[in-house]
Amino acid sequence: MSVSDELKDPWGWLVAGISGGLGWAVLAAPLGPAAVPVGAAIGAVVLGSKVALGAMRSPSEQPRQRRDRLPEAPPQSPQGQFVLRARSAAKQIHALADRPADPGLRAELAQVDEEAGTVLEALRELGGRVTLVDGALHSANPAQVQQEAQRLRALVAAEADPQVRAERQRALDAVTAQSDSLARLARLREKLLARAQTAAVDLEGLASRTGELVAMGTSAFEGDPAAQIMADLTMSLESVRTGLAEADEVSRGWS
Numbered sequence: 001m002s003v004s005d006e007l008k009d010p011w012g013w014l015v016a017g018i019s020g021g022l023g024w025a026v027l028a029a030p031l032g033p034a035a036v037p038v039g040a041a042i043g044a045v046v047l048g049s050k051v052a053l054g055a056m057r058s059p060s061e062q063p064r065q066r067r068d069r070l071p072e073a074p075p076q077s078p079q080g081q082f083v084l085r086a087r088s089a090a091k092q093i094h095a096l097a098d099r100p101a102d103p104g105l106r107a108e109l110a111q112v113d114e115e116a117g118t119v120l121e122a123l124r125e126l127g128g129r130v131t132l133v134d135g136a137l138h139s140a141n142p143a144q145v146q147q148e149a150q151r152l153r154a155l156v157a158a159e160a161d162p163q164v165r166a167e168r169q170r171a172l173d174a175v176t177a178q179s180d181s182l183a184r185l186a187r188l189r190e191k192l193l194a195r196a197q198t199a200a201v202d203l204e205g206l207a208s209r210t211g212e213l214v215a216m217g218t219s220a221f222e223g224d225p226a227a228q229i230m231a232d233l234t235m236s237l238e239s240v241r242t243g244l245a246e247a248d249e250v251s252r253g254w255s
Contacts, residue, residue: 119237123203145178198243
């Protein structure tokens with residue numbers, strides 16, 4: 001952290017205060033009133049040492065939250081197409097954001113532009129999660145698992161030896177559990193794709209509304225419809241963000 005950040009850290013002041021207080025308590029009897037400035041000096045030294053050590057720490061030593069390593073959605077995949085559409089809409093919003101002459105409107109559109117970028121990044125991550133699901137489903141081959149389950153059911157039903165039947169039943173149970181897991185994964189994929197499509201379409205609508213707002217200006221018609229459009233933009237962005245956050249939570253806890 002920087003020196004200013006270290007000085008803002010309440011724990012540094014707390015430790016310095018305790019250290020200074022302990023120093024005063026130990027020295028109060030032999031030194032009397034003179035122990036007060038000595039205790040204060042001890043606290044100052046402790047605080048200064050913490051600030052110096054914290055400021056010397058390199059940024060790479062700071063704890064960082066690890067993000068999931070997600071693949072890029074293939075451009076020709078459904079999720080990749082939604083990401084491309086959303087990226088195009090975000091570029092359109094960005095190109096329009098600086099056009100109004102009115103500084104207030106320009107500032108509000110700058111905020112919309114920033115939020116659209118955040119939505120695009122969330123949608124890109126969602127596309128990466130769908131791509132991971134696609135890879136898992138492709139590797140597992142659900143159709144083959146289903147065929148295996150049907151074959152084992154027939155063998156269990158036809159088996160007369162109790163021990164062999166028990167072994168085949170255990171195999172059937174394992175394959176059935178795998179099949180159920182793949183079915184849940186397939187349902188998750190459909191949910192995430194539906195959310196990605198909604199987000200892409202909503203962002204395209206936001207781009208159109210932004211163009212309408214820029215073309216209209218702040219007071220083109222009586223009743224200031226520009227203010228209503230801006231309110232609609234804000235509400236729509238919040239809705240898209242909320243939907244993407246919910247989709248992310250679903251994908252993390254799909255099992």
